Amino acid sequence: MSAQKVVVVGAGASGLSAAWWLARAGVAVTVLDKGIVGWEASGRNGGGCSHYQSPLFKEEQRLWPQMDELLGYPTEFSPERIVMAVTPRQLEQYHYIAEMNNRLGHRVDLLDASQVREAVPLAGDNCLGGIHYRFGGHANPHRTVQAYAWALQDLGGRIVQHSPVTGFQMAGGKVTAVESTSGTYECDAVVIAAGPQTGNLAAQLGIDLPLANARAEMIVTEPAPMMKLGGVDGNGLYGRQTLRGNLAYGGGPHEWVEFGDLGPEVKPSTPLTRNLARRLAELLPGAAHLGVIRSWAGVIEMTPDGRPVIDRRENVTVCTMSGVGFGLSPASGHAISDLVLEGKCSFTDIEKLGLSRFDGIEADWRTSKGWLAL
Amino acid sequence: MSERGHDPHAIDGKFPAPSQHYHTVVIGGGTSGTQAALKAATNGTRVLLVDENPVSGALIGTDVPFFFGGRATTAVQNRERMVETVFMNMPWLEPAFEAGIDVQLATTAWGVYRNGPLVGSLPGQVVGLADADRSWLVGFDKLVIATGARDLPLAFPGWNQPGVMGAKALAMLLERYDAFAGRQIAVVGSHDLGLETALLALSKGLEVLAIFEVRDAVQGNADLAAQVAAAGIPVRCGVTPVEAKGGLDGVEALVLSDGTALDCDSVVMAVGLVPMIELNDAANGPRRFDANRGGWLPETSENIAFAGSCAGLADTGFDHAAYRQDWMDALGGACGGDTIICQCEEMTLADLTGLQPPRYLDRPPALQQRSLKTLLQDGPPNQDQVKRLTRTGMGQCQGRRCRDQVAMILAAEAGKSLAEVPLSTHRAPVRPLSLKVIADWEESDEMRAGWDVWMGIPTQWVPYADIGTPYEEENRRRLGGAMAL
Numbered sequence: 001m002s003a004q005k006v007v008v009v010g011a012g013a014s015g016l017s018a019a020w021w022l023a024r025a026g027v028a029v030t031v032l033d034k035g036i037v038g039w040e041a042s043g044r045n046g047g048g049c050s051h052y053q054s055p056l057f058k059e060e061q062r063l064w065p066q067m068d069e070l071l072g073y074p075t076e077f078s079p080e081r082i083v084m085a086v087t088p089r090q091l092e093q094y095h096y097i098a099e100m101n102n103r104l105g106h107r108v109d110l111l112d113a114s115q116v117r118e119a120v121p122l123a124g125d126n127c128l129g130g131i132h133y134r135f136g137g138h139a140n141p142h143r144t145v146q147a148y149a150w151a152l153q154d155l156g157g158r159i160v161q162h163s164p165v166t167g168f169q170m171a172g173g174k175v176t177a178v179e180s181t182s183g184t185y186e187c188d189a190v191v192i193a194a195g196p197q198t199g200n201l202a203a204q205l206g207i208d209l210p211l212a213n214a215r216a217e218m219i220v221t222e223p224a225p226m227m228k229l230g231g232v233d234g235n236g237l238y239g240r241q242t243l244r245g246n247l248a249y250g251g252g253p254h255e256w257v258e259f260g261d262l263g264p265e266v267k268p269s270t271p272l273t274r275n276l277a278r279r280l281a282e283l284l285p286g287a288a289h290l291g292v293i294r295s296w297a298g299v300i301e302m303t304p305d306g307r308p309v310i311d312r313r314e315n316v317t318v319c320t321m322s323g324v325g326f327g328l329s330p331a332s333g334h335a336i337s338d339l340v341l342e343g344k345c346s347f348t349d350i351e352k353l354g355l356s357r358f359d360g361i362e363a364d365w366r367t368s369k370g371w372l373a374l
Numbered sequence: 375m376s377e378r379g380h381d382p383h384a385i386d387g388k389f390p391a392p393s394q395h396y397h398t399v400v401i402g403g404g405t406s407g408t409q410a411a412l413k414a415a416t417n418g419t420r421v422l423l424v425d426e427n428p429v430s431g432a433l434i435g436t437d438v439p440f441f442f443g444g445r446a447t448t449a450v451q452n453r454e455r456m457v458e459t460v461f462m463n464m465p466w467l468e469p470a471f472e473a474g475i476d477v478q479l480a481t482t483a484w485g486v487y488r489n490g491p492l493v494g495s496l497p498g499q500v501v502g503l504a505d506a507d508r509s510w511l512v513g514f515d516k517l518v519i520a521t522g523a524r525d526l527p528l529a530f531p532g533w534n535q536p537g538v539m540g541a542k543a544l545a546m547l548l549e550r551y552d553a554f555a556g557r558q559i560a561v562v563g564s565h566d567l568g569l570e571t572a573l574l575a576l577s578k579g580l581e582v583l584a585i586f587e588v589r590d591a592v593q594g595n596a597d598l599a600a601q602v603a604a605a606g607i608p609v610r611c612g613v614t615p616v617e618a619k620g621g622l623d624g625v626e627a628l629v630l631s632d633g634t635a636l637d638c639d640s641v642v643m644a645v646g647l648v649p650m651i652e653l654n655d656a657a658n659g660p661r662r663f664d665a666n667r668g669g670w671l672p673e674t675s676e677n678i679a680f681a682g683s684c685a686g687l688a689d690t691g692f693d694h695a696a697y698r699q700d701w702m703d704a705l706g707g708a709c710g711g712d713t714i715i716c717q718c719e720e721m722t723l724a725d726l727t728g729l730q731p732p733r734y735l736d737r738p739p740a741l742q743q744r745s746l747k748t749l750l751q752d753g754p755p756n757q758d759q760v761k762r763l764t765r766t767g768m769g770q771c772q773g774r775r776c777r778d779q780v781a782m783i784l785a786a787e788a789g790k791s792l793a794e795v796p797l798s799t800h801r802a803p804v805r806p807l808s809l810k811v812i813a814d815w816e817e818s819d820e821m822r823a824g825w826d827v828w829m830g831i832p833t834q835w836v837p838y839a840d841i842g843t844p845y846e847e848e849n850r851r852r853l854g855g856a857m858a859l
């Protein structure tokens with residue numbers, strides 16, 4: 001093992017988890033962030049952790065039930081999810097998702113309408129049935145990012161907030177130091193997990209990483225009576241009931257956006273709040289009288305195929321999660337740490353998350369897809 | 375160059391233009407808002423003037439938008455009668471009707487949206503409105519926000535029971551709603567607001583037992599002070615509340631720092647008012663801090679102006695921030711660790727300074743080592759970060775009851791001035807509106823057709839093992855190309 005000193009750029013869920021895994025392996029880690037830990041997508045998301053499509057799925061599922069104990073701080077992880085339909089088309093789609101997962105060995109049960117209503121008392125007469133993931137679940141994003149940060153500090157890792165990374169020093173094709181507004185940090189290896197900024201930073205090192213950025217929105221209600229299972233999706237929404245009882249939901253059209261090197265200063269929401277509210281009132285009619293108390297927005301970065309990139313070039317490991325990075329973070333951190341230390345992921349094949357799949361991509365790929373700001 | 379493609383799941387073209395448009399929309403039908411509306415209504419321009427009063431009994435029950443403290447009578451539950459009462463009590467609206475202004479009472483403005491950084495998809499600038507049954511969007515050329523100022527409550531033992539309320543809430547209940555349930559009041563604070571509150575209460579037939587003042591002299595202007603003295607209302611300087619005691623119906627007595635107690639049914643906090651900047655803030659409008667004008671003030675930006683005390687309290691040279699701090703030091707000194715700071719989330723002062731989560735979570739040893747102090751070693755104070763971790767200010771009153779004092783506590787803990795602690799964000803809807811009311815029940819066909827649960831990128835949800843197999847195509851076919859849940 002060569003890397004004794006690692007600098008991680010970005011204190012989101014991915015960077016913090018990677019740093020935590022590295023610190024557990026005895027590496028001296030410094031995490032630099034332009035703002036506060038978890039202030040970007042990692043603290044603004046739906047908290048879902050059920051990514052059956054990912055090669056990191058098994059590791060995600062293995063780790064979540066242990067995270068509170070491993071980190072020493074609560075994440076509010078709650079297992080399992082129900083996806084419920086209020087239109088025949090939705091039911092058909094959910095049944096296909098169940099079939100697909102069962103084929104892959106991930107248990108998903110079919111529920112009839114009365115079974116859904118029993119598990120989800122806020123559901124209404126319009127419910128047509130649903131499916132029950134016997135895996136996955138949800139956690140509290142705010143608590144989880146702070147838990148990573150604190151756990152990392154407890155292991156001797158260092159987090160420097162309000163310290164945007166501005167450049168890199170190189171020698172012999174390798175990064176030897178990371179430059180930021182708070183100073184220069186020498187390193188044996190660097191991890192770039194800077195969300196939407198990952199592309200620009202990687203470009204400084206000659207690494208091509210095609211990304212487009214989008215704004216996504218969520219709403220939250222005042223507390224509802226606690227349901228047995230808080231992870232309830234459907235009717236075009238993802239979301240969760242918090243352990244306090246609030247219903248936090250998102251979904252629907254995104255907006256492709258453009259901003260400067262340090263990201264947008266503000267993250268406005270739009271009248272999409274009303275469309276989200278409508279779908280939530282349809283999904284959970286028992287909650288229709290509850291007040292919406294907040295809305296918010298976050299920015300996610302997407303690769304052209306919507307799949308993450310976790311890959312290494314020389315002593316630089318890059319990670320961008322294409323909008324599914326919160327739930328996968330326990331596992332993505334593990335994979336990143338493996339790449340930094342061993343050059344390859346120890347627990348699964350992540351070949352198809354590599355950079356090379358975008359080799360030779362057209363320079364104006366965003367134009368042809370229509371992934372442009374308005 | 376490729377031709378520009380189209381992403382059917384992006385927001386482009388999914389927001390229809392609002393069905394109503396006014397040249398000027400004025401939010402807040404107090405005297406300042408009405409004047410602004412009248413000024414705009416010359417030359418036959420279309421002007422809309424909305425006022426949220428009367429707000430529903432349910433909102434009053436959660437201290438939105440003022441600190442009503444459970445002292446409204448049941449009259450507020452009768453919506454139709456309340457609309458009549460409030461209307462009768464706003465005689466200054468008469469000229470607005472005569473000028474052809476569209477006046478709508480019981481209509482709440484809950485959001486202002488415009489294109490700008492990170493948003494380019496709106497068909498124009500709109501304000502979100504709602505009544506008891508539905509919500510809608512209204513386009514505008516000019517917006518005047520005249521929403522006034524709201525109460526600034528401060529915690530002390532027993533403040534979280536019916537009968538502890540704010541001066542603005544009292545004025546509303548007495549002057550507009552005719553629906554105040556108390557009889558014998560004590561007033562906290564002797565600056566102009568406190569003196570005016572006492573005189574108003576007296577004029578409405580209430581018994582004003584005393585005004586308490588943390589400093590050693592009356593703070594309000596001499597004219598008001600003379601009226602209060604002439605009315606025989608005692609001002610007790612250097613005496614502050616240490617606990618409100620009560621029973622089932624709330625406050626029965628106020629225990630004081632000089633060891634005495636005063637029987638009363640209502641304690642009216644008149645330490646200060648805060649300009650209601652939330653609409654501007656939710657629209658990311660600019661703001662600045664001015665201690666003499668009540669704290670954070672909204673600043674005029676493109677097409678949005680402010681009128682009345684929403685734009686800032688009258689500058690009389692009085693430092694409101696310093697005055698609040700003196701009160702907070704006194705009332706805070708009476709608080710124990712177990713004093714509730716956030717009423718919605720039932721978080722105590724010790725929870726806040728200890729940076730602890732709500733009681734439904736375990737507090738493992740490592741967590742108990744953490745505190746506001748250790749967090750501040752990692753970076754400058756940020757109220758939203760503290761809110762996310764402790765839930766203080768995260769509840770259904772949308773932080774109205776505690777956000778100002780939490781900011782003061784943070785500033786004190788960090789050794790900074792209030793102006794240096796970033797304001798905790800306001801987000802739409804700036805009033806809690808039920809899902810079914812805020813819902814868009816008439817959304818565009820484009821919105822329905824293009825809705826996807828997450829991005830709508832077909833390749834994103836294909837299981838890893840299926841990539842490059844026939845299952846990939848099946849996935850695309852069966853799910854309509856995406857997680858079109």
Ligand SMILES: Cc1cc2nc3c(=O)[nH]c(=O)nc-3n(C[C@H](O)[C@H](O)[C@H](O)COP(=O)(O)OP(=O)(O)OC[C@H]3O[C@@H](n4cnc5c(N)ncnc54)[C@H](O)[C@@H]3O)c2cc1C
Binds near residue numbers: 034326
């Ligand atoms: C509304 C919404 C809902 C979502 N729902 C879910 C969900 O339910 N489940 C799920 O798994 N995912 C969800 N996501 C996606 C998920 O939040 C992200 O994929 C994940 O948080 C990405 O984490 P990250 O650490 O890779 O990036 P980020 O959270 O973006 O963190 C990157 C960090 O890098 C820092 N940074 C950037 N540039 C620099 C620089 N130059 N110098 C220093 N630091 C820098 C940033 O400040 C930031 O803290 C959602 C996202 C949104 C917006």
